[in-house]
Amino acid sequence: MRRGREASRRQGRPLVALWCCVPLALAGDWFWARLREHRVMSMPLELGQRYGQHFIVGYESVGDVASLAARGLIGGIFVTHRNAAGWSLEQLRDEIAHLQRLRRDAGLPPLIVAADQEGGIVSHLSPPLPVHAPLSDLAGLPPDVRRTKAREMGAELGAELVDLGVTLDFAPVVDLRFERPAASTDNGSRIARRAIDSDPAVVTEIATAFIQGLQTKGVSATLKHFPGLGRVQEDTHAERARLATRADDLARSDWAPFREILRQSPALVMASHAIIDAIDPLHPASQSKAAISGLLRGEWGFEGLVVTDDLDMGAVYRHDICSGVVASLNAGVDLLLVSYDGRQYYPLMECVLAADAKGQIERQMLAGSDARLHARRN
Structure with missing residues (x-):
């Protein structure tokens, strides 16, 4: 015993x-x-503000971002369902206004206030905002009718957002719809349910009119998810995703809405985390100089702002995100989105600062991005 x-x-x-x-x-x-x-x-305030203007950060409570906003260490905030849950429009409006007052009192430019209001299943501020039908509901209507309705929807949504204090909508989705069974692991992207249509011309028409409606109310639009997730099987929220389609096929289909809309619209572009073999088989599009500076800016002549998809996503976060965030800046990305867990801003900013100290940030790329941000504010 x-x-x-x-x-x-x-x-x-x-x-x-x-x-x-x-x-x-x-x-x-x-x-x-x-x-x-x-x-x-x-960190030195001048250095912090130079890099901070490139970050859009999500948050749970206003205290998480108040000091960052007041010191100019972030360029924008992302508001979503966790900020709106159980709140009235007035309460959320007051919180956003409070952060903007901090900026004004510090003599800083206004924050970018971003939201994910596409209509349909991605309407992250509904409630308290009303839910709108998805743009895909318009695809079967006659061309003149769908253009009018898309413009009306954009204007109505834009009025709701600007009243709340939101200045940037991460919409519309211009990925194409490909009729195929959804992957069992796709719990986040669900592009087949969010895409407008399979026809690039229809997508271009509806998305352009929707953007025009948003702009009439002072809200900027974002084309996503460059250079197209319609054919991608994997969910970039959780894992690496790869697209093996040939470049000439992509140019005729997936890329057409992005290219055509950007010729006539000042919309932003959201870079996806999918690896597009035809452009760069080694890096996600959001970190690829070939995709951002080569295709988007070089071949298509796009001079506007590029924002990454959420850097908390498994497709990049689990694969040396420290080097990845530096690669995004060096690729020509302007805005780094940290939306799901805003606390990851701190380690990512440390990665950027360490790269700066080692001379790993490409000065010409950073200067060009700084100029684009300055032009957008003015």
Whole structure:
């Protein structure tokens, strides 16, 4: 019996030690997170503001971003269902206005205030905003009717957003719809349910009219997800995704709405995290100089702003995101979106600052991006 009790004690000690490690590990994570925040908040203000203007950050409570906004260490905020849940329009409007007052009091340009209001299943501020039908509902209507209705929908949605204080809508989706069974792992992208139509001309027509409606109310639009997720099977929210279609096929179909709309619209472009073999088989589009500076800016002549898809997504976050965020800036991306977990702003900003100290940020690319942001504000 004595031997049995002694053996039991010996076997229990590792379990006790393991149990004690859990709170110690959590305390360690908390300590390092606070230390990282302190280092970022203590960086030279001029340097912080230069790189900070390139970040759009999501948040859970206004205190998470108030000091960043007031010091100019971020360029924008992303508001979504967690900010609106249980709140009235007045409460959310007041919170956004409070952050903008912090900017004005500090003599800083207004924050970009971004939201995800596409209509249909992606209407992240509904409620309190009303839910609009998806743009795909218009595809079967006669051309003149669908253009009118798309413009009306954009204007109605734009009026709701600008009243709230939102200045940038991450819409419309101009990926094409390809009729195929959804992948069992696609729990986030769901492009087949969000795409307007399979015909590039119809997508271009409806999206252009929708953008015009948004713009009449002072809200900027965003074409997504460049250079097209319609054929991509994997869900970039969770894993790496790859598209193996030939470039000439993509040019005739998937790329056509992006290219045609950008010829006549000042919309932003959201770069996806999918790897497009025809452009760059090694890097996601959001980190690819060939995709951003080569195809989009070089071949198509686009001079507007490019924003990444959320950098918290598994397609990039799990694959050396520290190097990835630097690659995005060097590729010609202007805005880095950190929406799902805004706290990841701090480690990502540290990555950018470390790259700056090592001379790894391409100055010409950064200067061009700074100029585009300045032009947009003015």
